[in-house]
Amino acid sequence: WKRVTGVQTCALPIFQNSLDVEVERYGPMIAEASANAAWGSYDPLVFGDYLYDVTKALNVNPFNTTRLNRERTHGGSAGVMQMIPYLGASLEARFTSNSLASRSSFAQYEQQYNTSFFLTATVPLLRNLVWNQNWTSVRLTGAQSDLAEQQFRQALMDTVQATVNSYWGLVAARDRVRVAQKSLETARALLGQTRTQYEVGVVSQVEVVEAEAGVANREFDLIRNANEYRNAQDVLIDAVLGVELKPATELQIVPTAALTAHRI
Numbered sequence: 001w002k003r004v005t006g007v008q009t010c011a012l013p014i015f016q017n018s019l020d021v022e023v024e025r026y027g028p029m030i031a032e033a034s035a036n037a038a039w040g041s042y043d044p045l046v047f048g049d050y051l052y053d054v055t056k057a058l059n060v061n062p063f064n065t066t067r068l069n070r071e072r073t074h075g076g077s078a079g080v081m082q083m084i085p086y087l088g089a090s091l092e093a094r095f096t097s098n099s100l101a102s103r104s105s106f107a108q109y110e111q112q113y114n115t116s117f118f119l120t121a122t123v124p125l126l127r128n129l130v131w132n133q134n135w136t137s138v139r140l141t142g143a144q145s146d147l148a149e150q151q152f153r154q155a156l157m158d159t160v161q162a163t164v165n166s167y168w169g170l171v172a173a174r175d176r177v178r179v180a181q182k183s184l185e186t187a188r189a190l191l192g193q194t195r196t197q198y199e200v201g202v203v204s205q206v207e208v209v210e211a212e213a214g215v216a217n218r219e220f221d222l223i224r225n226a227n228e229y230r231n232a233q234d235v236l237i238d239a240v241l242g243v244e245l246k247p248a249t250e251l252q253i254v255p256t257a258a259l260t261a262h263r264i
Contacts, residue, residue: 024155031148035141050076088132166236173229184218
């Protein structure tokens with residue numbers, strides 16, 4: 001059996017034990033990952049390729065002893081392409097180099113080298129000029145990321161508000177128990193006074209019965225308010241501990257001063 005005061009309740013990990021907060025906590029992470037994935041369409045694209053090709057053909061020239069005509073080509077290209085945000089434009093830089101060696105009836109192993117560099121810019125004039133698919137995805141995921149963060153903040157505030165409301169509900173239930181106890185004490189005192197008056201002949205038996213009925217009603221009110229007080233404790237304990245509760249857990253929260261409760 002464990003008693004927890006209001007000060008100790010403040011130190012309990014309310015957010016850690018709240019499943020609603022735990023679920024909402026992943027919302028901003030997922031939204032941020034989606035936003036980063038949308039920006040990934042604007043990452044630079046590096047590309048390259050290599051070609052090696054040999055072509056052989058029979059020599060049909062009777063005055064040349066070479067039996068085959070042969071051409072050998074090898075080379076490649078490399079470059080980078082970058083998409084421009086918002087405009088839908090793209091820039092591309094490409095470098096290409098290759099060599100050609102040939103052997104035929106008229107030339108023997110003549111080799112040529114070709115090298116070129118291209119810088120290309122592509123800008124759409126109408127469709128996809130501004131609100132293209134990539135930029136729309138970036139803006140949409142950015143708005144969803146902000147929304148997920150606000151939802152997470154709302155879940156935190158709702159948890160805090162629910163815990164504070166549960167605490168003040170517990171305080172109110174405790175005060176109702178105290179009022180019911182005072183009312184029962186008053187009713188019992190009145191019953192004793194009425195019985196004394198009945199014994200000396202001042203009042204009738206009916207008034208004694210009415211005083212006994214009043215005591216019974218006050219006892220019922222005390223039992224009902226005590227049950228509500230325990231239920232209010234269960235609500236607050238569930239809000240504070242949540243998933244940490246066990247079937248055999250026995251815990252009691254004792255509300256303290258209003259200043260201590262304000263710290264929650």
